Amino acid sequence: MGRNTQAYFVGGVSALGGFLFGFDTGLMSSILEMNYWKAYFGNPGSVGVGVITSLLTAGCFVGSLCAGYLADRFSRKRTIMVACVVFSLGASIQCGSRNRAMLIAGRFVAGLGVGVLSMTVPIYQSEIAPSHIRGRLVSLQQWAITWGLLVAFWIDYGCHFIKSNASWRIPIGIQIVPAAILFCSMMFMPFSPRWLIDHDRPDEAQKVLARLRAGGDMQDPEVVQELDDIKEAVRVERETAVRSYFELLRFPIRRRVALGVAIQALQQLTGINVIMYFAPSLFKQSGLSGDNASLLAQGVNGVINMLATIPAILFVDRWGRRVTLMIGSLGCAITYFVQAVATGATQNKIYEDDGSVNLQLPKGVSYLVIVMVYLFVISFAMSWGPIGWIYPSEIFPMHIRSKANSITTASNWLFNFVIGLVAPILMKRITWGLDLIFAIIMFAAIAIIYVFYPETKNRSLEDMEVIFTGSVWAHRDRKRVMEYDNAHVHGDASKEAASA
Numbered sequence: 001m002g003r004n005t006q007a008y009f010v011g012g013v014s015a016l017g018g019f020l021f022g023f024d025t026g027l028m029s030s031i032l033e034m035n036y037w038k039a040y041f042g043n044p045g046s047v048g049v050g051v052i053t054s055l056l057t058a059g060c061f062v063g064s065l066c067a068g069y070l071a072d073r074f075s076r077k078r079t080i081m082v083a084c085v086v087f088s089l090g091a092s093i094q095c096g097s098r099n100r101a102m103l104i105a106g107r108f109v110a111g112l113g114v115g116v117l118s119m120t121v122p123i124y125q126s127e128i129a130p131s132h133i134r135g136r137l138v139s140l141q142q143w144a145i146t147w148g149l150l151v152a153f154w155i156d157y158g159c160h161f162i163k164s165n166a167s168w169r170i171p172i173g174i175q176i177v178p179a180a181i182l183f184c185s186m187m188f189m190p191f192s193p194r195w196l197i198d199h200d201r202p203d204e205a206q207k208v209l210a211r212l213r214a215g216g217d218m219q220d221p222e223v224v225q226e227l228d229d230i231k232e233a234v235r236v237e238r239e240t241a242v243r244s245y246f247e248l249l250r251f252p253i254r255r256r257v258a259l260g261v262a263i264q265a266l267q268q269l270t271g272i273n274v275i276m277y278f279a280p281s282l283f284k285q286s287g288l289s290g291d292n293a294s295l296l297a298q299g300v301n302g303v304i305n306m307l308a309t310i311p312a313i314l315f316v317d318r319w320g321r322r323v324t325l326m327i328g329s330l331g332c333a334i335t336y337f338v339q340a341v342a343t344g345a346t347q348n349k350i351y352e353d354d355g356s357v358n359l360q361l362p363k364g365v366s367y368l369v370i371v372m373v374y375l376f377v378i379s380f381a382m383s384w385g386p387i388g389w390i391y392p393s394e395i396f397p398m399h400i401r402s403k404a405n406s407i408t409t410a411s412n413w414l415f416n417f418v419i420g421l422v423a424p425i426l427m428k429r430i431t432w433g434l435d436l437i438f439a440i441i442m443f444a445a446i447a448i449i450y451v452f453y454p455e456t457k458n459r460s461l462e463d464m465e466v467i468f469t470g471s472v473w474a475h476r477d478r479k480r481v482m483e484y485d486n487a488h489v490h491g492d493a494s495k496e497a498a499s500a
Contacts, residue, residue, distance in 0.1 A: 016178055022150075028053055034156075037167070055107045056107040058111060061410050063116045067115065069403075081186050090111070092106070095169050122138050123402060127195065128208075128212055134317070191204065193227075205227060209223045213226070256396055259453060263391050264415075265415045266448070268415035270380055270438065272384070305377050312324065317458060322455050325449045337436070343435065347360065451473060451474065
């Protein structure tokens with residue numbers, strides 16, 4: 001890690017915000033199958049389950065929209081701390097729920113906190129990171145989500161042996177612990193240096209950069225150069241820009257907003273949260289009998305998700321965003337297509353007494369479906385998982401970054417909400433047809449990424465203006481960007497030679 005040890009540490013601590021969302025998702029996917037939970041809340045049907053799961057994402061949608069103002073006004077750091085308090089309140093309400101309405105209200109409140117965190121944490125990470133490891137640092141957010149999923153799966157698995165309502169109250173209550181840890185840890189984390197400069201606190205910004213880049217040496221050349229670059233970028237933005245949401249609709253920002261909204265929406269349209277929320281139901285539907293077997297299969301799913309994110313963390317700044325997304329989309333599409341064909345050709349759908357669906361698949365096809373789910377998770381974890389958060393956090397100028405990211409993150413939660421609401425219904429009614437829909441979307445995503453999305457790896461946040469001032473057809477604009485890079489490199493070399 002070397003000079004970047006502090007940046008990794010600060011980025012890793014703030015990534016606990018992602019852990020909270022992953023923890024909640026993992027909890028609910030298994031709690032939905034717990035008999036004591038079902039009995040306590042009146043055995044909710046597919047519509048009721050959809051409402052309960054999706055109300056968290058409705059709160060996330062509202063929270064992410066509010067986060068833009070909060071992060072600009074009160075700082076990224078303080079906003080993260082406030083979100084921890086809100087999330088803990090929501091978790092407490094859920095843990096003490098006496099009826100379904102109280103549970104739903106608690107999930108909405110917790111969602112407000114998660115929504116604020118999901119917008120603010122990637123921005124905070126991107127603003128403290130040097131350009132050559134920014135993708136890796138923001139990827140820690142997604143890796144933390146996978147750790148949250150993994151830990152929750154196994155806590156649920158242990159608690160489902162408890163023969164009382166404590167089997168679901170304990171896991172929900174445990175959520176407060178990581179929120180408290182993040183709140184306390186953020187007290188000792190620095191403010192974003194870019195936020196400090198934007199609020200006319202350059203001396204503090206220089207101290208933060210020195211801590212993050214040079215072990216506290218405020219006169220380090222890299223620190224001085226980055227400080228000057230940020231000051232200049234903020235000065236230019238103040239002279240030429242306004243700071244209202246209306247600017248998001250104007251050229252040239254609207255192109256970036258469209259790309260950010262689309263990539264966040266496509267991350268959800270991969271169907272990942274259908275897998276994460278309803279995998280135990282899917283495994284049962286495919287013929288995996290018994291609660292223990294389906295919960296264990298989901299636990300293995302969590303391990304695979306966590307491990308498969310590691311290559312993206314290590315290499316996303318080398319592979320680039322475009323190629324990684326296209327390869328990941330192809331992998332997701334193929335797994336969905338194979339699953340749809342195999343299930344559609346062999347299923348014999350029947351409805352059980354509790355209203356669930358059993359496809360009565362041949363044993364070989366059941367195993368194939370489980371393998372396809374695992375391969376899908378690998379494809380997602382190495383691509384859409386981290387890059388869905390990286391790309392929007394790095395493409396906007398400082399003066400509008402928080403507001404723009406509040407909109408792009410809100411689109412993620414909006415699609416998450418809709419999918420969480422309708423997925424339980426579609427899983428029962430069209431079964432393999434849902435896999436086919438997701439396969440078509442992922443094949444289309446390959447073309448969308450190739451045509452419209454410029455490569456952003458290894459560029460400073462201040463350098464993004466060059467990338468997004470050219471043609472909207474990204475595949476045609478690569479020559480212009482390469483010419484700029486060559487001129488930039490030669491220009492820097494000439495300056496060094498002249499000063500030697």
